[in-house]
Amino acid sequence: MKNANSTFLYMKIANNIERQIIDGVLKLGDKLPSIRVLHKEYGVSVSTVQEAYYYLESKSLISSRPKSGYFVIHDKNCIFRSPKTTNPPQEKVSKDACDFFSNFYQNSRPQGVANFAWALPAPELLPVAKLKKSLHETIRVAADGGTNYDTIEGSVDLRRQIAQRTLLWGGNLSEKDLVITSGCINALSLAFMATTEPGDTIVVESPVYFGVLQLANQLGLNIIELPTCPIDGMDIDALRTTLEYKKVNAILVVANFNNPIGSIMPDKNKKELVKLSKQHQVPLIEDDIYGDLYFGKNRPSTCKYYDDSGLVIWCSSFSKTLAPGYRIGWVAPGRYLDKILKLKRYHSIATNSIFQNAIHNFLVNGRYDHHLRKLRTTFCSNSHKILRGIKKYFPEDTLVSNPKGGFLIWIELNVKVDTQKLHERANKYDIDFCPGRMFTLQNQYNNCLRLSFGMVWDEKVERALQKLGELANEMINEAEEIQVLSH
DSSP, X not given: OOOHHHHHHHHHHHHHHHHHHHTTSSOTTOBOOOHHHXXXXXXXXXXXXXXXXXXXXXXXXXXXXXXXXXXXXXXXXXXXXXXXXXXXOOSOOOGGGGHHHHHHHHHOOTTSSEEOSOOSOOGGGSOHHHHHHXXXXXXXXXXXXXXXXXXXXXXXXXXXXXXXXXXXXXXXXXXXXXXXXSSHHHHHHHHHHHHOOTTOEEEEESSOOHHHHHHHHHTTOEEEEEOEETTTEEOHHHHHHHHHHSOOOEEEEOOBSOTTTOOBOOHHHHHHHHHHHHHXXXXXXXEOTTTTOBSSSSOOOOSGGGOSSSOEEEEEESTTTXXXXXXXXXXXXXXXXXXXXXXXXXXXSOOOHHHHHHHHHHHHTTXXXXXXXXXXXXXXXXXXXXXXXXXXXXXXXXXXXXXXXXXXXXXXXXXXOOHHHHHHHHHTTTEEOEEGGGGOSSSOOTTEEEEEOOSOOOHHHHHHHHHHHHHHHHHHHHHHHHHHHHO
């Protein structure tokens, strides 16, 4: 346990460096003194200096580069106003709105010059060679060559590995608490089917991942979209009021690095959310698929951490961090374990055993944490690159979220820019992104868009971002010219 003196010392070092960064003495890209240099200069332990640097990393002021040291990543000239807390209308909307999602998928081109649309890490950022090796070894040692069904629960070895990793956020799950699924969307689907029936009502953040809207539509569920802050996530007061006056059958939340808005719910809000769930006996479905992609020192906590009643259903997968195509996810169903096992038996029987065991082997060999560190470093660096690009190329009144993890960013443009029309223009230049209208069933977010920065950043990406900004500026100029002519 740290004593007060060591805490004071590391904060003193951190505050001194932070002040130099904010004042512009230390500029973007500058290398910081090594840990050993500061250890000698301040006459403190190496761990105290490390704590100071960890703290600065958590504030997205500096970043470490393997074998190179720590560098300033904060740009004082690249500060945006964040979008305001959303205020979704509550009128009913035709379920036909989901047709827009299908049309987008048909027209989207993942092989474009710059794909800002797909919420997936680029293959070049994944340990493909090591996964192939793990896959070959799995098939070689499998007695049946992987041809038989696995158990309904899924590989006990993989479940044990996932359970052990919950220690990172203070969890105490065991393999018996987990069920392997075919990706996170399958976990969410099982969770919805276990807790709701057609005609029931669920509460979600707004904007919300369009896959959830499609899923809820297919299951015949009504959706209430709640106000959501780009920084803190779902408005807890709005949820409290909704639970008091409306019949709600399930709550869905992405508490860590929300897709698409990038918010991270503070621990006190997570705790209050779980408390409300328990008070009203409404199951809370937690999509934690981006939780491991934090930019700071520690992995953020989960709503599941505060669950003492089994009402929180924790869902995640390896799709955003390791192997999207393997479709390996999981769910910790809490009190709904028997229901979810029965539903899985009806709908899929078992999950691919070869891919489960290949991922298990990868985790056992200790490669995963090393890979995650590299991936987080890349995404953190990309987040600063895309912010600088938006500042440089996009209209001056652009509002932007500032995610502290994941690889998605939410942008609110001038109301003169219809991002569905912007999408059509961008496609002509082989640029793809997600218009904001995709993330709601209401008529809103028409001037918003979501960009992914989960790629290898290069000149082509930079040029595409520049072109996208130019197109947005063109649309504003055109609208203003029409306005002048109409007078």
